[in-house]
Amino acid sequence: MKILFIGSRLYDDIDWYVKSKGVESVLTESNEEAINLDLPDQVFIVPRGMDGPKQVALMQNVDAIVPLIGIDPPLIDVAHMKEEVEKEYDIPVIAAGVRAVELTSNKINTKEFYNDIGVATPDYQILNSPKDLTLDFPVVLKQGEGQGGKDIKIAKSIEDVEEYFGEFDHALCEKFVEGSEISIEVLGFNGEYVALPPIYKGETTLEGTHPLNKVKTGPCMVEGLDNNLVQHTAYKVAKNLASDGIFEMDFMFSKDENQLYAIEVNTRPNGTRYLTTATCGINSLCELVNMAIGEFSLANISDKLQYYYSTEIPIGNYEGSSPKEPVKSFEENDFVVHGPEGYQRVTARANSKEELENLVEKLT
Template identity: 45%
Template sequence: MRILFIGSRLFNDVADYASSRGVTTILSESNPEAPNLELADSCFIVPRGMDAPLEIALREDVDAVVPLIGVDGPLRDVARLKTELEESYGIPVVASGEGAAEISTDKLKTKEFFMKNGIKTPAYAIIETSHEVKGFPTVLKQREGQGGSNIKVASSYTDVEEYLGSHESAIMEEYIQGVEISVEVLRWDGQTFPLVAVDKGPTSTEGIHPLGKVKRAPAVIEGFSGDEALKMASRITELLGAEGNTDVDMILSEEGILYAIEVNTRPSGTRYISEAATGINPMHSLVDMAMGDWNPNKFKRENYNAVEIPLGNPGNIESLMPEGVKWLLHGPQNHMRLTARAENREKLDLIMKRLRVI
C-alpha cells in the first residue's frame, strides 16, 4: 500500500502507525525547513498548491492520498484535488469534497447552512456601520479566518468602529454566555463516528485563543448530556457530506441551549484530548480510511477523564504526575501543551493544582 501524505507538520502523528501497517509513506511539503520530513519513506519538496501533489500521486502510483492540513486556506484546493483524483483516476482522497469545503471555510455560508437545515445557531447579520448594532456585547467576524483571527467581542460602539476601520463589513453574531464545546467527527464511506464532547472553557469577552485554554473531556456540565453534542455534530457532518476528520464547535448557553458556531473540515486541535478520553486516535483513522480498513463498528471506546493544559515551555514535570496518569507533551517549543488522562477527575485536578492552573 502506497499513500501520499500532503503536509509534514502533522505527519509525526501518523508516520509510525502507517509504517506499522506496512504502508509505504510518500510525503509532499512546500517548506524545506518543515518538521518531520525525515519520517517518510520518500519526500518531495514542491511549490505551494495542489498541482504538484496531483503529479506525485500519479507518478508514484499511490493507492490513496491523505492531506494533513490543519489550516483552512488550502482546503478548497484539496477538495478540487479530491474530485479529480477520485473521479478521473479512482484514487481515494481522505478529505472533504468541494461542497463541504466551500461551506466550512466561509463563516457566512456556514451560518446560512445552519439556518437552512434548522440547526440552532446564534442570530447574525451583516453590518457596515456601528449604527446597525442593537446591543452589547456582540461578536464581530470576517467570512474567513480561524483560531480566533479577525474575531472581536465588541463591548461598545467604539469597539465596533475600530473593527470596521480595518474591515469594510462584518458578520455580527449574538454573543452567547456559556461553555464552548467541541466534537470531532470521523466519517468515511457513509459511516459516522463522533468521538467525545470536549469542554473548551467558558466563553469570554476577552476572545482568548483556543490554544490558551484548559480543555476537559468528556464535558461534565450540570444538566448537560454530552450525547446531545455528539448527535448535533454527527448531524451537521452528515448534512455537510464531510469526510475524514471534521471538528464541530458549539456553545452551551447558561440556559442549557446548545448552539452550533462553526464547522472545520480538517484535523482538529482537540485530537490529543479526544484520543486521551476515548482511546481512539483520529489521525490513525485517516490512515485506516485510506487503506479501506476503517470500521467504526469495531471501535472499543474507552472512557477516561482527560485534560489539556497550555504550559508554554514546562521543563521537567514528570514529578508532578500522580500514579496511574498517562500524559503527553506536544506542540512547538514555548507553546507546549500537556494532555493527561486518568480514571477519575480528582487526579487531573491534582495535576492542575500542582501546576497552579486551579
C-alpha cells in the same frame, strides 16, 4: 499499501501508526526546511498547490492520498484535487469535498447552512456599516474567513464597532453567548459518521480569551447539558455535509437559555484532537489512515472506545520527564507533550479525577 501524505507538520503524530500498519509512506512538502522530513520513506519537495502532490501520486502509483493540512486556505484546492483524482484516476483522497469546504470555510455560508438544516446558531446579521447594527450588546464581530480567533472582536459598545470598521468594511455580527465552549470531532467516510465524545474548552469571556490559553477537559461535563445532544447535533451537521475526513465542530451552551448553539465547523485536523484521543482512545489522524487502508468502520470505532478523564494544560515549555515511545501516542503513555516551543501543552489522562489531579501535579 502505499499512501501519499500531503504536508509534514503533523506527520510525526502518525508516523508510528503508519509504520505499525506496514504502510509505505510518501510525503510531499513545499518547504524544504519543514520539520519531520526525515520520517517518511520518501519525500518530494513540490511547489505550493495541489498539482505537485497529484503528479507525485500518479508517478508513485499510490493507493490513497491523505492530506495532513491544519490550516484553512489550502482546503478548497485540496477539495478540487480530491474530486479530480477520485473521478479520473480512482485514487481515494481522504478529505472533504468542494461543497463541504465551501459551506464551512466561510462563516456566513456556515450560518446559512445551519439555518437550512434546522440547527440552532446565535442570532446574527451582516453589517456593512456600524449604523446597520440591530442586535443588543455585547456582540461578536467576525470576518467570513479566518481561524484561530483571527479578526474576531467582542464589541461592548458602538464605539467598539466603529473601531472594528476602521479596519474592515463589513462584518458578520453575532449575538454574544455567555456560557460553555465545547468542541467535538466527527469522523466520516463513505456515508458513515461517528461523533466522538465532546470536549469542554472553558467559559466564554468578554475579554475573548484565546482557547490556547485555557485549560480544557474531557469528557465534557457541563451542568444541564446532555452530551448525547451534542453528539446528535454534530452527527446531523456532518451527515448533511456529506463528505469524508475529520469534522471538528464548535458549540456554545447557554445555561440561562438552556440552549445549545452551533458556532462553526472545520474540515481539517484540529487543536482538540489530543484531548479527544486521551478521552476515548480514538486518534482522528490515525483514523484517516484507516480510511485509506480500508479499516475504518463504525464497528471498529466502537471496539476501540475507551473511557478516561483527561485535561490539556498550557505550560509554555515542558521540562519534565519525556513520554515513552512513540511520544505522540497514548498507547504507552498517560500524557503527551505537543505544540511549538514556548507554546507547549500537556495533555494527560487517568482513570479517575483524583488520579488525573495527581498526575497533573506531578507533570506541572
